[in-house]
Amino acid sequence: MIPLLDLIEELHARKAKRVAVQLPEGLKPRTAMLACSLRAEGFDVLICGDACWGACDLALNALADADVLVHIGHTPVTPHERVIYVPFQQDIDPDVLSLAVPALAGCPKVGVVTTIQHAHQTMEMVGWLNEHDVTAVAGAGSARTPQAGQVLGCTYAAAKLADADVYLFVGTGIFHAIGVSVATGKPTFALDPYGEGGVQQVSADRLLRKRFVQIEKAKSAKNFGILLSSKSGQCRRDLAKRMERLSPNAAIILISEVSEMQLRNLGFDAYVNTACPRLALDDQNRFPVPVLSPVEFEIVQGLRLWDDYTIDEIE
Ligand code: SF4
Structure with a gap:
């Protein structure tokens, strides 16, 4: 390929x-x-x-x-x-979209989103759906995701730009589809293009419940390590500085690989992650203490309400 x-x-x-x-x-x-x-x-x-x-x-x-x-x-x-x-590109057979048509029929505007493997076919997928009585669109690319409809675990700009009523994520797994549903607040379906998982409407409830638990745990933390990535496309210095200013008991940690062992050795009661947003969402089970997103840290500090929860994205 x-x-x-x-x-x-x-x-x-x-x-x-x-x-x-x-x-x-x-x-x-x-x-x-x-x-x-x-x-x-x-x-x-x-x-x-x-x-x-x-x-x-x-x-x-x-x-x-x-x-x-x-x-x-x-x-x-x-x-x-x-x-x-x-x-890396992997072709899919657009006819696999027929699995999603029953779920999408009658939806006013469906936004098609996908990962880089299939993003070269986004407009082909949009065309296929429109030919099969589903009104479909794709959002334009953005700085981090240059292709139409392309999403990453750190940005859902293409989904938001589509301004759709419902989203269809085409790709393997449901992580990105859940991210789209949290980022847009709209119903989101995930279609496995290889037919193995079929189509399903995803729910962010389980993820959000887990995040709520970590936020509550972090409220008793006496100190916070602010994780600042040294990786070229994850380094958010301004955000890390802003997070540091939210608490006198916070300090910035420059780090490349965020591992369970490193967090344990560093010994903070909780961490605020300004590196890859997936770390806090995907890997929390591996970590010894809460690893919060910046938005979650704002909630801990009483500066934001849980009702205003949003997923962390890198601009
Ligand atoms: S920051 Fe995370 S989600 Fe974004 S491209 Fe890097 S590894 Fe992927």
């Missing part, structure tokens, strides 16, 4: 000789194939072996030993002149 010929052409156009390659965890098993193919074309190859979950985590340190960094899998979140982005 990696358009190797296009990549090689681009590398030659840039007169690159030394090429660093970075693949996210899900695509890492393809590293050897890619590296050997590039070496066969005469490039010096350096593989970035550290964990990577998104284009927010560019291995820019590799550029000390390479002319360019090839980041596989994602569209840019922080464009860099020496980084070539090669998004």
Whole structure:
């Protein structure tokens, strides 16, 4: 699925000789194939072996030993002149949308959202639904999600731009669909394009109940560690400073990988996460103490009501 010929052409156009390659965890098993193919074309190859979950985590340190960094899998979140982005694309059969038609029939305006793997087909999906009596639209791309209808776990801008009455998320899992439902406050359906999970309306109730419990726990914390990511596309300094100002018992922690062991060693009673928003939502079970989103910390500090809860997004 990696358009190797296009990549090689681009590398030659840039007169690159030394090429660093970075693949996210899900695509890492393809590293050897890619590296050997590039070496066969005469490039010096350096593989970035550290964990990577998104284009927010560019291995820019590799550029000390390479002319360019090839980041596989994602569209840019922080464009860099020496980084070539090669998004990962997986075609789906638009006819799989027929599974969603009964649930969407009669909805005034359906917003189609998806992840990068399928975002190249967003407008094809919109067209298919419109041809099958479902009024569908897609929101324009944004700075972090340049393709129409594209969402990330840290931004649902395309969903909000669609301004739809109901959303259809096409992709695997339900995390992004739940994120869309919290970010927009609208009913959201998730369709597994491989047909295995079918279509289902997602509910954010379970997630919100869990977050409420963490907020209540954090109210008895005597100190708060404000997590500031050192990763290229997760670093929100201004937000971290703003969070620090909310409590005299808070301190900013510069950190790359947020792990259970690091949080335990640092020893704070609770943390406020300004790094990847998914950390607090996906990984709370692994952490020894509450890891709050900035909005949740505002609730703990009595500056926001639970009724005004919103999901954390990176602009
Ligand atoms: S910040 Fe988190 S959700 Fe956003 S691109 Fe990075 S890993 Fe993905």
